Amino acid sequence: MNLQERFTHQGLKFINNPQLIGSFWAEIHKKYTERGRHYHNLQHLEQMFSELDAVEDHIADFSTVTFSVFYHDVIYDAASKANEEKSAERAVMRLKTLNISQDIINKVSEQIIATKAHLRSADHDINYLLDADLSVLGKDRETYLDYTRKIRKEYSVYPDFLYKPGRKKVLQHFLEQESIFKTDEFREKYEGAARENISREIGSL
Numbered sequence: 001m002n003l004q005e006r007f008t009h010q011g012l013k014f015i016n017n018p019q020l021i022g023s024f025w026a027e028i029h030k031k032y033t034e035r036g037r038h039y040h041n042l043q044h045l046e047q048m049f050s051e052l053d054a055v056e057d058h059i060a061d062f063s064t065v066t067f068s069v070f071y072h073d074v075i076y077d078a079a080s081k082a083n084e085e086k087s088a089e090r091a092v093m094r095l096k097t098l099n100i101s102q103d104i105i106n107k108v109s110e111q112i113i114a115t116k117a118h119l120r121s122a123d124h125d126i127n128y129l130l131d132a133d134l135s136v137l138g139k140d141r142e143t144y145l146d147y148t149r150k151i152r153k154e155y156s157v158y159p160d161f162l163y164k165p166g167r168k169k170v171l172q173h174f175l176e177q178e179s180i181f182k183t184d185e186f187r188e189k190y191e192g193a194a195r196e197n198i199s200r201e202i203g204s205l
Contacts (some may be wrong), residue, residue, distance in 0.1 A: 003045055003070075004029070010066050015099045024094050031074045039150035040073045051132040055185050059128050064104050067095060068111035068129055078155045084116040120182045127182035131190075137180060137197060138190020144197040164205045171198045 001009065004025055011021035032042045048069050056062050071091035076083050088109040095105045107125075114126045118134065121127055136147045155163055174180050180194050181187040 003042060003049075006049065006066070007070055010063065010070075011098055013063065017098075020097065024098075027094075028070055028074060031076075034076075036078070036154060037076065038153040039147060040076045040154065044073070045069060047136065048132040051135045051186075052128060055128060055183070058124070058183070058185065060125050061104075061107070064107045065111065065125050065129055067091065067100075067104075067108045069132075071108065072112045072115050072129075072133070079157055084113050088112040124183070128186075131181045131183050131186035134180065134194075135186065135190060137174070138186075138192075138194035139197075140193075141197065141200075144201075148201055168202055168205050171202050174198055175202075 007025045007028065008018065008021055011024065012018070015021070029042070032040070032045065049066075052059065052062075052065065052069070059065055068091075071087055071094070073083070073087060074090050075086040080086075091108050091112060092105055095108060110123075111126050111129050114121060114130060115133055118130050121130075136144065139147070151167075152163070155167075158166070175195065175198055179187055179191055180198075181191055
């Protein structure tokens with residue numbers, strides 16, 4: 001199913017109000033298609049769901065993770081350091097209106113905030129969400145290069161002398177971790193290629 005169908009199906013599990021759910025989808029669509037969103041857009045969501053669908057059997061609460069995917073980058077400003085917090089706040093605001101339990105809302109908020117630091121969690125569902133979010137790092141070389149070009153466009157407000165050291169710091173942070181991916185499935189699939197891609201990019205900066 002496409003993203004709109006997925007979101008609608010998800011919302012109808014909690015409230016029989018297609019109009020309200022439709023208005024929330026329209027907001028999500030508008031946000032992820034904003035000018036300047038070269039990577040953090042609807043295609044990114046589709047890619048994440050493609051990865052997560054493949055490991056759905058390993059995810060305890062796929063429904064909650066689904067909401068987290070839709071809202072994790074709903075607020076995105078390359079010049080801001082509070083995107084995750086703002087995205088979590090928007091998710092909480094919207095999900096309350098869908099008659100979703102506070103427990104689920106709290107989990108969605110926690111999962112979205114976790115995409116800020118990308119640290120291994122005791123919660124396996126968070127680890128799967130984080131791995132799907134970073135799966136592009138382990139893709140083939142051309143896909144990875146396309147990703148780096150899109151990220152650079154998103155940060156076009158910064159000149160190279162500011163962007164390159166900052167990007168290098170982020171990439172080195174990944175390499176310094178025992179493993180970039182937190183789950184066995186993603187580690188086996190992407191870890192080696194991700195380290196090669198990142199090392200190559202660092203060398204080009």
